[in-house]
Amino acid sequence: MIRTYFILLICVSLWASNFIIASVLVEYVNSLTITIIRLVCIVLFLVLIGFRQIKLKLPTVKLWLLLMFAALLGVSINHYSFFKSMETTTPIVAAYILALTPITTGILNKMLFKEKKPRSFWLGSVLSFIGVIIIVSFKGEIHFTFGTGELFSVLTMMSFAGFLVCLQVLSKDMNSLTLTFSTVFFGLLFLLPFSSILQLTEIRNVESPILVLLVVSAILIHGLSNLVWNKEMPKVGASVGALFLNLEPLITIALSFIFLGDGISAVQIIGSVFVLCGIAVSLNFFNMQRSFSNSMN
Template structure:
């Protein structure tokens, strides 16, 4: 809805300004007391550029040429990519059940994308930007695990949002404002409120709790987003839900159940049994 009134760049910057102001106001005492070392500043800058600047811009850029449903399902690849990055960078090892659930979700992604172009899976410019959104966020999740060891969640959320906004501002001076629909008050309020809730409050909660479960395990729950997106697109945007969308949605849900619920119930039993045999 927002990209019908502003360009992807303008939407990204306007939202990041709203987020930075909101977090700056409610958390000024925490921000003022923050003690950040040079190495942490470097990590914050990299995380801000990848997880905020590139992530926001590519996301809204993708919505200019692809549907919200397709974009959301491409983001369902985040758990797989996050697990691969954690395995390469941090040596993290996940169970076969986790990978099985992630692969099933990946198959669901294939079904939903094929619904747009027909029987074959094709990637256009919109899908490319959606993939960039997913990849940048996966790297951002891994960096959050590293930053959260030394910095509190509010400091991370504020400075990544603020630095990400600063990184995009220079491009605003060279970008022409496209002639689109005139934004009335309800659309402006939608821009502000959605920014504060979606990338302000929710990011703050996410950054505060991710370290308790790890970036890879947290990423698998992001696969609930396409299901909700599909339902809201049908209700608000009157989007047509095809059979491939439904099949993909079911596969994504099955993947989450296997990776999170079944995995958590089976593995602890194996560990306990192994410990018991060892003690004997």
């Protein structure tokens, strides 16, 4: 079991590193080009490792339309807005905004599927929202600031939450590999009309280390780590998996300090406490902790 925990921690660390890597890439390549190249790498990787398992068959037109919508929302919009946000915001701020995704997904499920939520969920949602407002609004300064980067981060979070809701429906008729491939493939197609040949050819002027970082990070972060997570997480359960996901903002802070030299202010620490406490309350942390302890025994 320790091996599984270690693997899950590596996956979360890779996802946290995506904030750092993105902040570096946007200094050399425009956001749209980064998004398209990454999606191409992911598509090729998925085809290479599992083309025999990919079966694009859906029983109804409605499901095909839902698949297209999921690809547009969770891949085209989500990936582009993520890299666009990193042009003007910090990895730490972006990570904490995206930490609201599970709560936002829960709210969408409540609205669309009438799922009942306990009071602890709503209390946690309020605490997390207050924490994100503190982190985003002040950024260690006294005056209120909320710019374009933060707006794109909110769009990234909202689009991914909507994407997860779509996946709940689509996963009943498609295996995980087919679903991942099809959403990435169609998401890539939706973005291509907005990219010019000139933009894509500009990549030739980018230094080789940056290109290697772009390609390798795409395969590791969005390809391999997702597949490994989907394989290992069921061994410990979704509740324990959620505990590991909550470590992502903290790992992002550590990586930002190590690789980018970013500090974190007292105001942001206070906001971080609100966010993490909110997530713990809304996801019923104490029941998860018991699940974690039981899985260790």
